[in-house]
Amino acid sequence: MKKITLEKVWDVLTPIQLLVIGYISISIIGSLLLMLPIASSSSISQNYIDALFTSTSASTTTGLIVEDTGTYYSLFGQGIILLLFQIGALGYMIGVTLMVLGLGGKISITDRILLRESVKRPTTVNMIWFVKIITVITFTIEALGALVLTLYWTKDFGFNDALYLGVFHSVSAFCTAGFSLFKDGFIGYQSSILLNVVISILCILGAIGFFVIYDVLRFIGASYKKEQKKLSVYAKFSFLLTITLILFGFIIIFISEGDSIMASLFQAISSSSTTGFNSVDISIMGLPSLFIMMILMFIGASSGGTGGGMKSSTFGVLVLFTYYLLKGKKDVNIFKRIISPEKIDKAFGIFITSMIFIVVALGILLFTEEFSFISLLFEIVSALGTVGLSLGITPHLSSIGKLVIISLMLIGRIGPLAIGFSLLGKQKEISFKYPKADIFVG
Numbered sequence: 001m002k003k004i005t006l007e008k009v010w011d012v013l014t015p016i017q018l019l020v021i022g023y024i025s026i027s028i029i030g031s032l033l034l035m036l037p038i039a040s041s042s043s044i045s046q047n048y049i050d051a052l053f054t055s056t057s058a059s060t061t062t063g064l065i066v067e068d069t070g071t072y073y074s075l076f077g078q079g080i081i082l083l084l085f086q087i088g089a090l091g092y093m094i095g096v097t098l099m100v101l102g103l104g105g106k107i108s109i110t111d112r113i114l115l116r117e118s119v120k121r122p123t124t125v126n127m128i129w130f131v132k133i134i135t136v137i138t139f140t141i142e143a144l145g146a147l148v149l150t151l152y153w154t155k156d157f158g159f160n161d162a163l164y165l166g167v168f169h170s171v172s173a174f175c176t177a178g179f180s181l182f183k184d185g186f187i188g189y190q191s192s193i194l195l196n197v198v199i200s201i202l203c204i205l206g207a208i209g210f211f212v213i214y215d216v217l218r219f220i221g222a223s224y225k226k227e228q229k230k231l232s233v234y235a236k237f238s239f240l241l242t243i244t245l246i247l248f249g250f251i252i253i254f255i256s257e258g259d260s261i262m263a264s265l266f267q268a269i270s271s272s273s274t275t276g277f278n279s280v281d282i283s284i285m286g287l288p289s290l291f292i293m294m295i296l297m298f299i300g301a302s303s304g305g306t307g308g309g310m311k312s313s314t315f316g317v318l319v320l321f322t323y324y325l326l327k328g329k330k331d332v333n334i335f336k337r338i339i340s341p342e343k344i345d346k347a348f349g350i351f352i353t354s355m356i357f358i359v360v361a362l363g364i365l366l367f368t369e370e371f372s373f374i375s376l377l378f379e380i381v382s383a384l385g386t387v388g389l390s391l392g393i394t395p396h397l398s399s400i401g402k403l404v405i406i407s408l409m410l411i412g413r414i415g416p417l418a419i420g421f422s423l424l425g426k427q428k429e430i431s432f433k434y435p436k437a438d439i440f441v442g
Helices: 007-013 015-034 048-059 075-090 092-102 110-118 127-157 159-174 192-208 211-222 231-259 261-272 286-298 310-327 341-368 374-385 397-413 416-424
Strands: 332-334 335-341
Touching: 007 127, 015 048, 015 075, 015 397, 015 416, 048 075, 048 159, 048 397, 075 159, 110 332, 110 416, 127 159, 127 192, 127 211, 192 211, 192 231, 192 261, 192 374, 192 397, 211 231, 211 416, 231 261, 231 286, 231 310, 261 286, 286 310, 286 374, 341 374, 341 397, 374 397
Parallel strands: none
Antiparallel strands: 332 335
């Protein structure tokens, strides 16, 4: 019998498979901690499925909950949840890298490959240096958000409680996690201009992506030094898509609901950034609003950020490809640059695999759950997009239903296409090509 060594396991598994194992491991560790009596305010151990659900929801920065975060969990439990969505937003490999570097160690080749899979960065920038930049950006933005929110809540809760609320919600917003310590979310603050603006800015900054923030800072720095540097094509593309999707969602929700401008804009931002905060009762919203929110949740945030979804750039590439196809043009252009066929193929792969996971999950839940079609579809899209908005059915799902949603949250965080690659394993290169088949389409 051959002895299986750790080195052989590394050789057999692909970087994406190791990434999947990493996220699953974090969810399991988090669930075990949340099961501890000290994690609940009642000092009673939570059942494992619910603990795993909450842990996965936090580590994937989703925000779907089976128990109210602010009342069910103790400070210890809430701290675990906070730590989980902070790790999940940065990517656990970034945390590992920083710990190794902090201890004076070196990053292995395998670790660098994993980092490349989990961190979207400009090819001209050193990976380790970019990881450090991401970390600085994250904690700086979260600290500024926490400061403003703390000052805002001090008048109502006192400094200590306001500081805790400020830190928790600032991190949750920037990580697009959607966890709130208020039972009704931000419904009680629907008319607060300051809170809506601060939370919305944090959500957008988290969703727009680290590379875009880095590119903007680089552009501002160059302008200050009077150097000629332009924003990258991807940064301009991300800004265009983000603004377009938010405005489109806002208009539909505002027309459908007739709510205030601020509440409609907040929900459009929350959906498109895949944060999952709410300032209105989602369960009583009309079908047009729910439909546009599902579209925004499915498309999701920008690549390389803390948000989820199919990614807005993927959607943008598909729209551009369709447009140029209808015009009879071969090349797909954006800002006087050609999008490579490989990127287009990947965009279609992400879209198709995402749709497959939605259809399969919906088919299962229609058998196991007794909720309406729209409620189940909304829950599925929210889970796959790692959003966290719900029509109120999450706590009432069966054990099978919760396991399906848990799987979708993990798939959404790691990426549908990446999950497909991990299931197929390492692919062997083929040195020959088959003859073309005459297949009729359309």
